[in-house]
Amino acid sequence: MTASISGSAVSARSASTSASVAYTASAGRFLVLLASRESANQYYTAVTDDGGNTWVNQTAAPTSGTAGRRVEIWTCTTTSSLTTITATFSGTSGAFIGVYDIAGQNGVDSVGSDFRTNSAAPTPVTVTPAESTDLVIGMVMGNGSGTQTYTVSSGWTMLTPATGSVSGGYAAAYMVNPPAGAAVGPTWTFSTSAGSGMAVIALKSSSVTPGFTVSIWDGTNEQPASISFWDGTNEVSASVDSIT
Numbered sequence: 001m002t003a004s005i006s007g008s009a010v011s012a013r014s015a016s017t018s019a020s021v022a023y024t025a026s027a028g029r030f031l032v033l034l035a036s037r038e039s040a041n042q043y044y045t046a047v048t049d050d051g052g053n054t055w056v057n058q059t060a061a062p063t064s065g066t067a068g069r070r071v072e073i074w075t076c077t078t079t080s081s082l083t084t085i086t087a088t089f090s091g092t093s094g095a096f097i098g099v100y101d102i103a104g105q106n107g108v109d110s111v112g113s114d115f116r117t118n119s120a121a122p123t124p125v126t127v128t129p130a131e132s133t134d135l136v137i138g139m140v141m142g143n144g145s146g147t148q149t150y151t152v153s154s155g156w157t158m159l160t161p162a163t164g165s166v167s168g169g170y171a172a173a174y175m176v177n178p179p180a181g182a183a184v185g186p187t188w189t190f191s192t193s194a195g196s197g198m199a200v201i202a203l204k205s206s207s208v209t210p211g212f213t214v215s216i217w218d219g220t221n222e223q224p225a226s227i228s229f230w231d232g233t234n235e236v237s238a239s240v241d242s243i244t
Helices: none
Strands: 004-010 018-025 030-037 044-049 056-061 070-077 082-089 095-103 105-119 135-141 150-152 171-176 188-190 194-205 215-217 222-224 227-230 235-238
Touching: 004 018, 018 030, 018 095, 030 044, 030 082, 030 135, 030 194, 044 056, 044 070, 056 105, 056 194, 070 105, 070 135, 070 194, 082 095, 095 135, 150 171, 188 194
Parallel strands: none
Antiparallel strands: 004 095, 018 082, 030 070, 030 095, 044 082, 056 070, 105 194, 135 171, 135 194, 150 188, 215 222, 227 235
């Protein structure tokens, strides 16, 4: 089963001590949180939710310095239901978060992030998925205090970005079934040159293969069933994936 995005929600700009987004998820869901800041050196300190679930910071950039913009990717496999997710942070620059509910995934394949100095066409950040059935999500933040318009390269589908009253927040896009063993990541173009931060996460698809099993009851035990058909010359065995 190929992983897919089954739901999402994004926040407005926040410049207090935290940003929150309302999203309802039951136990057993896998959530990806994209987070950005207008300043490169003002980090997110924690992500929590009202269900008490554990969130893991998968990647963040930059690791030091003031060049670029801050981007982070957090994930959570829910063990209890939730309705609100909150990210806390340092500093007072604008903060934006968005949550994406992933169906059919089987864990994180690879992640990457980095910053770029002033440019309207920054060099992309890439990852190399191990599987051709991965779902890959890429994000970019190239916004200081104005409105930025982002364009993504062919093969990527834009996601609903975070929005705000001062600046446009991050942009995000996804790709399904990337080439296995090859570097992949969205190439972004900005309406205005800016320092930026970019992050990418590749998610493995579920290893469950849809199917069914054929069996018959012989009066005492359940026995495997064989199926054959006549092709006009010979009796030919037929394979069946499933039945219950």
